[in-house]
Amino acid sequence: MGRHGIRNQVWVAWLVVVWMVGPCLDVHGQDAPEQAVELGTVLVSPRRIPGLFVNASEFPGSATIITVDDIERSGASSLPDLFKQLAGVTVMDTIGFGLGSDGSVHLRGVGTSSASRTNALVLLNGVRQNRLTGDEVHWQLIPLEQIERIELIRGGGSLIYGEGALSGLINIVTKQDAERLLETEQGVEVGSFGQQRYFTSGRGRLGPLRYGASIHRRQLSGYRESTNSRTTTVTSDVGMEVLPTLHVDVHVLHSEDTSRFPGGVTPEASEARRRQQGSFAGFFDERSDQVSLESIWSGPMGLSLVANYFWRMRESDSVTTSRFATLTPAQGLSLRGGHEVRGGTVGHTLVAGIDLLDEKASTGTRTATYSESNKASYGLFAEETLRLFDRASLVAGLRFDQARFEEAISFPEFVGTLRFQGWSPKVGLSVDVTEALTIYASYARPFKAPNVDDFSATVPTGFVGNLDLEPQQADDYELGFRVNDPRVGAVEMAWFYTKINDEILFNDLSDQNQNFDTERTGVEVSLKPALPVPWATSAITYTFMDSEFRKSTFKDNTLPAVPEHRLTANVTVAPIPEKVFVWLDWLLVNDFFRINDFNNVTPGDNYGVLTVGARYVHKHVTVYFRIENVTNEEYTSFQSSNGVMITTGENPAPPRSFIGGVTVRF
Numbered sequence: 001m002g003r004h005g006i007r008n009q010v011w012v013a014w015l016v017v018v019w020m021v022g023p024c025l026d027v028h029g030q031d032a033p034e035q036a037v038e039l040g041t042v043l044v045s046p047r048r049i050p051g052l053f054v055n056a057s058e059f060p061g062s063a064t065i066i067t068v069d070d071i072e073r074s075g076a077s078s079l080p081d082l083f084k085q086l087a088g089v090t091v092m093d094t095i096g097f098g099l100g101s102d103g104s105v106h107l108r109g110v111g112t113s114s115a116s117r118t119n120a121l122v123l124l125n126g127v128r129q130n131r132l133t134g135d136e137v138h139w140q141l142i143p144l145e146q147i148e149r150i151e152l153i154r155g156g157g158s159l160i161y162g163e164g165a166l167s168g169l170i171n172i173v174t175k176q177d178a179e180r181l182l183e184t185e186q187g188v189e190v191g192s193f194g195q196q197r198y199f200t201s202g203r204g205r206l207g208p209l210r211y212g213a214s215i216h217r218r219q220l221s222g223y224r225e226s227t228n229s230r231t232t233t234v235t236s237d238v239g240m241e242v243l244p245t246l247h248v249d250v251h252v253l254h255s256e257d258t259s260r261f262p263g264g265v266t267p268e269a270s271e272a273r274r275r276q277q278g279s280f281a282g283f284f285d286e287r288s289d290q291v292s293l294e295s296i297w298s299g300p301m302g303l304s305l306v307a308n309y310f311w312r313m314r315e316s317d318s319v320t321t322s323r324f325a326t327l328t329p330a331q332g333l334s335l336r337g338g339h340e341v342r343g344g345t346v347g348h349t350l351v352a353g354i355d356l357l358d359e360k361a362s363t364g365t366r367t368a369t370y371s372e373s374n375k376a377s378y379g380l381f382a383e384e385t386l387r388l389f390d391r392a393s394l395v396a397g398l399r400f401d402q403a404r405f406e407e408a409i410s411f412p413e414f415v416g417t418l419r420f421q422g423w424s425p426k427v428g429l430s431v432d433v434t435e436a437l438t439i440y441a442s443y444a445r446p447f448k449a450p451n452v453d454d455f456s457a458t459v460p461t462g463f464v465g466n467l468d469l470e471p472q473q474a475d476d477y478e479l480g481f482r483v484n485d486p487r488v489g490a491v492e493m494a495w496f497y498t499k500i501n502d503e504i505l506f507n508d509l510s511d512q513n514q515n516f517d518t519e520r521t522g523v524e525v526s527l528k529p530a531l532p533v534p535w536a537t538s539a540i541t542y543t544f545m546d547s548e549f550r551k552s553t554f555k556d557n558t559l560p561a562v563p564e565h566r567l568t569a570n571v572t573v574a575p576i577p578e579k580v581f582v583w584l585d586w587l588l589v590n591d592f593f594r595i596n597d598f599n600n601v602t603p604g605d606n607y608g609v610l611t612v613g614a615r616y617v618h619k620h621v622t623v624y625f626r627i628e629n630v631t632n633e634e635y636t637s638f639q640s641s642n643g644v645m646i647t648t649g650e651n652p653a654p655p656r657s658f659i660g661g662v663t664v665r666f
Helices: 003-025 068-074 079-083 267-272
Strands: 063-067 089-092 104-107 121-124 147-154 168-174 183-191 195-206 209-220 229-243 246-261 282-298 303-319 323-341 346-365 371-388 392-410 413-432 437-444 472-485 489-507 512-529 536-549 565-576 580-590 607-618 621-628 657-665
Touching (some): 063 068, 068 079, 068 147, 079 089, 079 104, 104 168, 195 657
Parallel strands (some): 121 168
Antiparallel strands (some): 063 147, 089 104, 183 195, 195 209, 229 246, 246 282, 303 323, 323 346, 346 371, 371 392, 392 413, 413 437, 489 512, 512 536, 536 565, 565 580, 580 607, 607 621, 621 657
C-alpha cells in the first residue's frame, strides 16, 4: 500500500476512534444511557456438555461469543470475513481467491509462519474439522447462514475439546431448533467479479421431534485469472427427545467444491498487472460427506452423559503440474460425563471423558503409488471447577494424548510406526471483584502431534521430509480482566505469554519442516463503549504481538508473518432504529516480515482496508449492500518469500468491490 493511502486511512481511523471513545471519557460527568453493552454473557459449552452453562465471568480466559445477530450485523459473507474483525486473529488469503472466499485463520500469531496450518482446534457440532494432512480448514464448506453460535477461545486452555488446540479453539454450532412447525429462510447475493450466493433452509419442531435441512450454493468468476469457484453444501439435522432426560441428534453434511487457484506472483509482476496468475496456478476438486450422532442424558443429582460419534469421507484432486489426489476417511467417538452441584457457598462441576479418533490419508498422483498414513489416537481428560461464594471460580484439569501413525510413505521412503504423546495440565482462577469487573489468570500446556504433511512430502519436489520431528508443546500464561458497565460499556483486556517448545515451521532455506523453540508476548484489547445516543454502537480492537525465535541460528529474530500491531474499528448507526443500519469497518495491519523470512530481510507491506455497508429490515425481509476496499488500495494479506529474497507467493487483493443481497424469513 502506498504511503499516502496509509496516511489517509489513519486520519479516517483517528476520526472514527475519537468519535467512538470521546463520549466515554466523561461518562461519569453526565447522564449516561442505561444500555448494557455485552461481550457475550454466556459460554454455552466450555465444558462440552450441553446444559452445563458457564457465565463469562466464571471463565478464566479470553473468549469471544458470536451469535446470529452478530453475524447479521457484521455484513460478512464467509467465516474468514467474520473473524478478521476480532482481536488476536490473523486472516490471510493463502489460496488467492480474494473476496473473502477462503483462506487461513490463525489465533495469537501461531501458525502464520507456515500459512496453511491452523494450530487452533476447529469443531463443527462437536466434530473436528482440521485436516489430517496439513491441519488446514476449508472454511468455504461451512455456510455462514447455518451458524447459530461460535465460541472462539484464545490460548491453549482447550483441555476438554481435544488435542491440537495449540493457540485456542473455534467451536461452531449450527442452527438446529425452531419454535414452529416450519420456519424457512431464503437468500440471494450478487456482487462484483461474478460473486453469487443462493441458499434456502427450513427448520421445524413437532412435539419431541426437531428437524431441518438447507442447501447453499456459492460461485464466483474471481478478480484474478484462474479464480473461478463453485461450492455447494447440503445439510440436514434431526433431533428427538426420546425421554424427558434423553436427547438424540443426527447431523449430516455433504459438500462439493471445484475451484481454480491463481498461484502467487512477484511484487513486480503484481505492480505490472495484479490480475494475472502465477506460475503455480491450478485447480482442486473436493467432495466431503460427514455424519455425526450425539446423545445427551441428563440424570438425577446433577449427573449427565454425552456420547458423540462421527464418520467422514473426503476425496480431493488438485492439479498443477500433475494430478494429485487425497483420500481421507475418518471416524471418532467421544464419551463425556459430568457432575454439577450449585448452591450454598461452594459449588462444583466435574467433567471427565475419553476421545477416540481413527483417521487415514492416502496421498499421491493418480498415475503413481499412493502413500498411506493411518493415525489412531486417544485422549483422556478430567477438569474440576469450584465456584466459591458465587464470586470466584477455580479451574484445574489434566489431559493425556497419544497418537500412533502407521506409515507407508514415499517422500521420504519409510514403512513403520511413529508415536507421539503428551500431558496437558491446566489451572485457572477468575474473581468477580465487583458486579461489573472480573479479573482472571490462567496457565495451560497444550499438546499437538505432527500431521502427515509435517513429516512427509506429498510429491517429489525439492521438499525434504522429516521423520525426526517432535510434537509441539506450549506453556501458555494469561492475565486479563473484563468490565461490563452500563455507564462505560464493555471492555476486555488480556496479556499473554506463549512459549512453544518444538514448534513445527517450514524452513525454506533447507526446504524442510523443522522444530523451533519460539515465544510470543502480546496484549489484546476489545472495547465496546456505551455511546450517549441509542441509535449508534461502536467497537475497537487492538492487538500487540512480540514474537521471536528463542533458540537456533535465528535466535531473537522475529517470527515471519506475525503482525506486531493490528487494529480494527467499527461504527454502526441506525438512523431509523431497528430498520435501517449503516456501518463502517476498518482494519490496519502493521509491522511484519514475509512468510519464510527467518532472517528478517524482507519486511512485509503494511495495509489498511475500509469497508462500508448498509442494511434495511422490514418484517420478514432484509436487504443489504456492502462496498469493500472503499479507498481502492492495492494490498495483499498473504506475502511470502523464499527466505532470502521475494520471489513468487504474493496474492494481490481485489480493488473496490460491491456485493448486495436479500434474505427472506418466514
